[in-house]
Amino acid sequence: MxxxxxxxxxxxxxxxxxxxxxxxxxxxxxxxxxxxxxxxxxxxxxxxxxxxxxxxxxxxxxxxxxxxxxxxxxxxxxxxxxxxxxxxxxxxxxxxxxxxxxxxxxxxxxxxxxxxxxxxxxxxxAEDFSRFREQGIRVRYCRTPSSLNPALAGMKHLNRLDSVLARREWDDPSIAEGLMLDPSGLLIGGTMTNLFLWDGGCLRTPPVDRAGIAGTRRGLALELAGAFGLRTRVEPIEPRELEAARGIFLTNAVAGVWPVHALDGLTYPPDGLPWDFLRELWRLGRRPG
Structure with a gap:
């Protein structure tokens, strides 16, 4: 060219x-x-x-x-x-x-x-995306629900109005991302990220067969987990389950990995996540190929 x-x-x-x-x-x-x-x-x-x-x-x-x-x-x-x-x-x-x-x-x-x-x-x-933010980010819940459509779920189609409306809900620069639910109240992910819950023995993430995007870093995380001896489950997750989680993190092609340290009134201790796995996930996400 x-x-x-x-x-x-x-x-x-x-x-x-x-x-x-x-x-x-x-x-x-x-x-x-x-x-x-x-x-x-x-x-x-x-x-x-x-x-x-x-x-x-x-x-x-x-x-x-x-x-x-x-x-x-x-x-x-x-x-x-x-x-x-x-x-x-x-x-x-x-x-x-x-x-x-x-x-x-x-x-x-x-x-x-x-x-x-x-x-x-x-x-x-952007400079914020050039490093692994081990200190974590602050997130919130969004009022705007994620639409359900199995015919479009998983793909990155151009109809992103759900995320646009959800992202309009806050302008506090200290909040990096918002979590979205489907109309029945189940977690889908962030406005631009996939969600993972860590319960101390298993990584859990919501399915993307009815809503959400099949993120490239989500796929990488699910594949990499086995090499670290981590079990994974793709299954519905309710917001109340985040209250008992050891930790949560978000994935995105540009940000890579975002550990979460605060979600509305919840806080997560910095030692609650499998850090060796997260650091390797961030590193591999920046590898050409």
Whole structure:
């Protein structure tokens, strides 16, 4: 990919580079179905030392979601080549990949022969995400419930209004994240994270077959646990169960691992979590591949 494909734009709060369908651009057609209906998917990929971290997990989830939505994508290698070219020379950053069904006419019915659109945006990595925050974070419960839809559960589709409304509920900078429940009161996860409960002998995390996102770091955590002799269970979790937990932590592709030290009126002692496991999870999450 040539150097002129990526176009510098904006200030620090804006993406530093933008590519649309492999070309330098910063405008999307107003007829794009992603804009009209949220008809598409996205991935948020950590870039470290010029390489995308945990890329195979992001790639596989994107292509699985595209198949479920009926959005034809080019080969995985084609997108991977573009991502590698964009990441080259970037010491630390965040790459956001958006894939929409492309442009279409008015109405929900999609074209039988869509022409998907790919938008890649590169952002600087905020300093707060460049280190493992062992001191933990403070979180709260959100009033906004997470919608239930088994047809969309697990995938990172573009309809994120549940999280948008939940994130509007607080502006206290000392609160890093909010936990969301489904309409029946079961935990789903954070507005942008997956939740894990540690009871001293087993890691538990909510299922993502009816709501929530199948996070790449969630998948890594479930796989890594066995190497540390930790049992895992994917099962419904009620908020009251967090009161008796030894500890809880959240996972996210950019933050990696967030131990929780306070949740509303609850506090968790710093020695309650399996720290060797968490440190390795954070390290592996920043490994290219």
């Amino acid at each position: 040539s150097d002129d494909i990526l176009k510098p734009v904006g200030a620090l709060s804006a993406p530093s580079l933008v590519s649309i369908d492999g070309r330098s651009a910063d405008l999307v057609e107003v007829t794009d179905r992603g804009l009209h209906y949220g008809d598409g998917l996205f991935e948020t990929v950590l870039i470290q030392d010029g390489r995308p971290c945990q890329w195979s997990r992001h790639r596989d989830r994107l292509h699985l979601g595209a198949r479920n939505l009926g959005v034809p994508l080019r080969s995985p290698d084609d997108l991977g080549d573009q991502v590698l070219a964009l990441a080259k020379g970037v010491e630390a950053g965040v790459l956001k990949i958006l894939v929409t069904r492309g442009s279409g006419g008015r109405g929900y019915r999609p074209s039988a022969d869509p022409c998907p659109r790919r938008v890649l945006l590169l952002y600087p990595l």
